[in-house]
Amino acid sequence: MPVKLNRLGKEKSPYLLQHATNPTDWYPWGEEAFSLSRKMEKPIFLSIGYSTCHWCHVMEKESFSNEEIGKVLNETFVCIKVDKEELPEVDSLYMELAQILMNSSAGWPLNLILTPDLKPFYAVTYLPPFNSSGMMGLKEVSLHVGELWSGPQREKVLFQAQELIDMFEETFSVFETSSTMPSSKLITYGAEAFFRAADFIYGGKKGSPKFPMSYHLDFLLEYGHLNEDSVAEAYVDLSLDMMSRGGIYDHIGGGFSRYCVDEKWFVPHFEKMLSDNAMLSYSYLLGYKFLSKPEYRIICEETLDFLMREMLSPEDLFFSAQDADSEGKEGEFYTWSYQEIKEVLTPFESELFFEFYNVLEEGNFEGKNILFQHLSFEEFANLKQISLDKLTSFMKDVRKKLLAQRDLKKAPFRDDKIITAWNARAIKSFLFAGFAFSNPIYILVAQKSMRSLLEKVYQEGRLYHRYKENEVKYHGNLEDYSLMIDLLFSFFEFGFGAKYLKLALKLLEDALTLFQSSEGGFYFSLDQGESLLFRRCEFNDGAEPASNSLFANALIKAFEITKNHKYKQALDGIFRAPFTVAAQYPLSFAEYLKVLMRYYNAKQILIVIALDEKESGKSLILEYLASCKHLHFSVIWKHLNESFEDLGISFLSEMQPLEQTTTFYVCDKFKCYKPALTLEDLKKLISSL
Numbered sequence: 001m002p003v004k005l006n007r008l009g010k011e012k013s014p015y016l017l018q019h020a021t022n023p024t025d026w027y028p029w030g031e032e033a034f035s036l037s038r039k040m041e042k043p044i045f046l047s048i049g050y051s052t053c054h055w056c057h058v059m060e061k062e063s064f065s066n067e068e069i070g071k072v073l074n075e076t077f078v079c080i081k082v083d084k085e086e087l088p089e090v091d092s093l094y095m096e097l098a099q100i101l102m103n104s105s106a107g108w109p110l111n112l113i114l115t116p117d118l119k120p121f122y123a124v125t126y127l128p129p130f131n132s133s134g135m136m137g138l139k140e141v142s143l144h145v146g147e148l149w150s151g152p153q154r155e156k157v158l159f160q161a162q163e164l165i166d167m168f169e170e171t172f173s174v175f176e177t178s179s180t181m182p183s184s185k186l187i188t189y190g191a192e193a194f195f196r197a198a199d200f201i202y203g204g205k206k207g208s209p210k211f212p213m214s215y216h217l218d219f220l221l222e223y224g225h226l227n228e229d230s231v232a233e234a235y236v237d238l239s240l241d242m243m244s245r246g247g248i249y250d251h252i253g254g255g256f257s258r259y260c261v262d263e264k265w266f267v268p269h270f271e272k273m274l275s276d277n278a279m280l281s282y283s284y285l286l287g288y289k290f291l292s293k294p295e296y297r298i299i300c301e302e303t304l305d306f307l308m309r310e311m312l313s314p315e316d317l318f319f320s321a322q323d324a325d326s327e328g329k330e331g332e333f334y335t336w337s338y339q340e341i342k343e344v345l346t347p348f349e350s351e352l353f354f355e356f357y358n359v360l361e362e363g364n365f366e367g368k369n370i371l372f373q374h375l376s377f378e379e380f381a382n383l384k385q386i387s388l389d390k391l392t393s394f395m396k397d398v399r400k401k402l403l404a405q406r407d408l409k410k411a412p413f414r415d416d417k418i419i420t421a422w423n424a425r426a427i428k429s430f431l432f433a434g435f436a437f438s439n440p441i442y443i444l445v446a447q448k449s450m451r452s453l454l455e456k457v458y459q460e461g462r463l464y465h466r467y468k469e470n471e472v473k474y475h476g477n478l479e480d481y482s483l484m485i486d487l488l489f490s491f492f493e494f495g496f497g498a499k500y501l502k503l504a505l506k507l508l509e510d511a512l513t514l515f516q517s518s519e520g521g522f523y524f525s526l527d528q529g530e531s532l533l534f535r536r537c538e539f540n541d542g543a544e545p546a547s548n549s550l551f552a553n554a555l556i557k558a559f560e561i562t563k564n565h566k567y568k569q570a571l572d573g574i575f576r577a578p579f580t581v582a583a584q585y586p587l588s589f590a591e592y593l594k595v596l597m598r599y600y601n602a603k604q605i606l607i608v609i610a611l612d613e614k615e616s617g618k619s620l621i622l623e624y625l626a627s628c629k630h631l632h633f634s635v636i637w638k639h640l641n642e643s644f645e646d647l648g649i650s651f652l653s654e655m656q657p658l659e660q661t662t663t664f665y666v667c668d669k670f671k672c673y674k675p676a677l678t679l680e681d682l683k684k685l686i687s688s689l
Contacts, residue, residue, distance in 0.1 A: 012468040013083040014415045015051035019060055023070025026081045029090060037078040037116040043149055044114040045077035048091050050084050051415040052271045052323040054330055055126045056109045063129040063138045072139050076146040085320060086466050086474060089525040098123035113145055118533055119161040182579045184600040190586035190593040191223045197587055202264050203239030211259040212243050214283040215545050219594040225290050226631050240287045244299045245373040252402050254302030256280050266372055270331040271324035274311060275544060277303050278425035285433055300433055307426060316452040318426045323413040333412050335368035344405045349398050356380055418467040420457045420476055424483035428490055435626035477525045481511040482550035489557050493635040495622060505647060508558055520577035521548050539578035545591030548574050552595040560606055560634040562649050603689050604632040608665040611639050612657045620679055630686050
């Protein structure tokens with residue numbers, strides 16, 4: 001008998017498709033559902049989640065698949081299901097409103113009840129189908145709300161919903177553009193706030209659960225390097241080291257889980273996200289470069305290899321996530337029994353492996369073993385009196401055996417939609433790692449993925465947010481534009497041609513038009529009429545950096561390259577808008593502080609490479625740029641007689657190869673230096689700054 005599909009059966013989102021056979025009469029987010037709610041005067045049941053969310057799976061199975069629950073929901077509400085990764089603007093807005101309603105933090109699944117004009121008056125996360133163990137069930141909640149809505153209490157409900165919106169609007173208005181720019185002192189103040197919140201034993205932020213907020217570490221690493229602050233550098237080193245030793249890291253297949261439930265990075269929530277691994281691979285690349293730690297190169301490479309092996313689509317784009325669950329159990333794919341490992345390895349291999357990765361016969365987690373290291377490779381090699389190279393090679397061979405064995409298991413579910421911003425992050429990591437490690441495979445992956453991403457998500461002059469199965473959907477948001485612009489600049493700076501610069505500036509101009517707010521800063525999403533209660537500017541960091549800070553990074557790069565003061569003016573607006581709040585809550589403004597630090601860095605430079613006819617020494621120049629430890633620099637590659645006047649970059653016209661050889665022009669914020677005619681002269685000049 002064929003399975004009956006509800007309206008979600010026509011969607012592409014894996015999360016929505018997971019609910020396509022529910023008896024609940026789900027609608028996707030959109031005017032069809034809103035109109036029906038208004039016409040029937042029914043409240044809206046809004047349920048938000050994502051495909052690799054463990055408790056979303058539980059609620060789908062227990063509650064939304066239940067015929068009795070479906071009947072009650074359909075009679076009481078117009079039901080809407082949202083994939084938070086497809087509509088982040090909807091998720092972030094209702095998450096904040098839910099936290100006010102619940103007077104606590106919230107997570108997913110996120111379930112709210114809205115008036116027909118989309119104002120929430122009830123919010124909750126996971127609910128069982130029926131009352132259980134002191135927790136109200138979804139049926140009882142629905143019936144109770146139905147009684148309130150159909151009786152004299154409706155007016156009170158509507159009044160309270162409006163009160164919430166009024167209060168939220170008042171809170172939201174705190175982001176008022178300051179008349180002054182934040183000073184550089186805010187950067188030091190912010191760094192000190194991060195130190196107060198830091199866990200100097202296990203790394204990361206104090207307490208649990210523990211998230212690998214990689215962009216926090218990027219800020220502190222840059223701060224430490226720029227200010228010669230050994231505390232900042234030591235803290236970043238500790239955090240990167242402890243994460244790579246812990247259970248949050250997949251020691252067999254590479255890559256990181258979403259977070260850990262404990263403070264020691266031991267017990268992960270085993271789901272793997274593209275965004276996290278793209279950011280973390282880049283953080284370990286920076287750790288390798290600025291902390292001179294070869295082991296961080298290995299972690300970066302293993303993470304990128306995981307993305308290539310398990311997350312790269314046939315179209316050379318990266319899938320969104322892998323589930324924590326497999327075979328009905330969270331972490332089943334990643335944990336090991338003592339006996340499983342013994343059956344794969346020789347007795348000698350087992351003995352050493354068990355000791356290094358803390359494997360116990362009785363298990364160290366619910367009868368199984370989470371692999372983690374107490375000691376670094378170097379410490380363990382010294383303990384066992386063997387060479388570091390020998391230990392590293394040995395463990396690499398052993399892990400290959402175990403990876404082959406693990407691949408025989410049923411793999412976790414994979415969310416195969418393509419998110420523009422997350423792909424831009426991943427491609428940038430491959431591009432930078434390819435040049436930093438002289439790895440042509442990574443460079444080729446970056447090139448092919450970039451080509452495919454532009455082909456799929458940039459159509460008819462418009463950037464889209466999501467691609468799947470030859471369909472693009474949802475106009476790109478500010479994060480999509482910002483990270484794509486940043487990636488295009490990176491391709492230009494690694495010598496792939498002026499076409500990338502031109503497209504970066506085209507997208508930048510589009511974003512200035514599409515997202516500009518009148519209050520300073522830029523809106524996260526396009527104006528969507530009545531489909532969103534508010535069109536908001538996102539300044540606070542979350543699981544990822546705030547979109548305004550990402551756009552500030554694109555603007556500062558554009559200004560450094562073009563000297564167009566329109567970009568500086570827009571950048572100043574972003575800095576001024578949340579200044580007061582950033583000074584009060586700097587922990588929510590790591591990316592903002594990082595861009596502000598670049599803005600105030602007097603040693604920020606522009607390098608113009610005027611190539612000779614033969615493009616002499618280009619590969620050696622690229623190798624140097626990838627390894628250069630000067631913190632903030634931009635690069636313009638200028639081919640012989642190439643003009644950038646059509647882009648408004650007129651100052652380049654005089655910068656030509658001298659003595660018929662590739663010539664380097666270096667300028668800081670206030671002056672230009674004598675042109676360098678050799679790469680060695682360039683190195684000496686930059687090291688002297």
